[in-house]
Amino acid sequence: MNISEILENYSVEIATLENHYNWVKTNAREINLETEMHLVSKLDQIMHYFSDLYKFVGVSSNNIYWNLTETPIRVMLIPVAQRRYQTIINPEYIELAGKEIDNVEACGSVPDNNNYVIKRKPYVLISGYTLERKYTELEYGSKDYDAGEYPELSSYHHREWIIQHEMDHLYGTTIKDMGILFDFNSLIQ
Numbered sequence: 001m002n003i004s005e006i007l008e009n010y011s012v013e014i015a016t017l018e019n020h021y022n023w024v025k026t027n028a029r030e031i032n033l034e035t036e037m038h039l040v041s042k043l044d045q046i047m048h049y050f051s052d053l054y055k056f057v058g059v060s061s062n063n064i065y066w067n068l069t070e071t072p073i074r075v076m077l078i079p080v081a082q083r084r085y086q087t088i089i090n091p092e093y094i095e096l097a098g099k100e101i102d103n104v105e106a107c108g109s110v111p112d113n114n115n116y117v118i119k120r121k122p123y124v125l126i127s128g129y130t131l132e133r134k135y136t137e138l139e140y141g142s143k144d145y146d147a148g149e150y151p152e153l154s155s156y157h158h159r160e161w162i163i164q165h166e167m168d169h170l171y172g173t174t175i176k177d178m179g180i181l182f183d184f185n186s187l188i189q
């Protein structure tokens, strides 16, 4: 099945707090690696498609509505190395560490397109499974990161913050729930 058939057959669209509130706010359910890989491979195609189209830096299944499952599944497309992305199944935190820093983020599922200041950790270690159903651990950032007091503008490209943003989505949490609306005027003195 090609991508346009998938999009049409399964009513696929970007899920936002406006058009699919419950979908975005639902805790994504785990995937059965023995019986449900057909769902993952379709979602993998869809996530790559939207990621290319909208230049997303990361995507979770809570960002993508479809009618194939009742709730989002525990899958996310995240950066794993410079310019390389990988789909990770059933991701879990092993460790979140370091001094929190304020980070400015936007989100494709928050329709007003506003920026929010979010507290992020500088070090992330997660586990999960690849499309080949192979167990993997991925490490990002640094425990020694010396956090600043002011938000770092446009800093959402830091991979350790992208991982936390997408993991939040899988728990049904958006930057609107946990952040403070960022006022660009506050930068002008």
Ligand SMILES: [Zn+2]
Pocket (backbone or CB within 6 Å): 106, 107, 108, 109, 165, 169
């Ligand atoms: Zn988001």
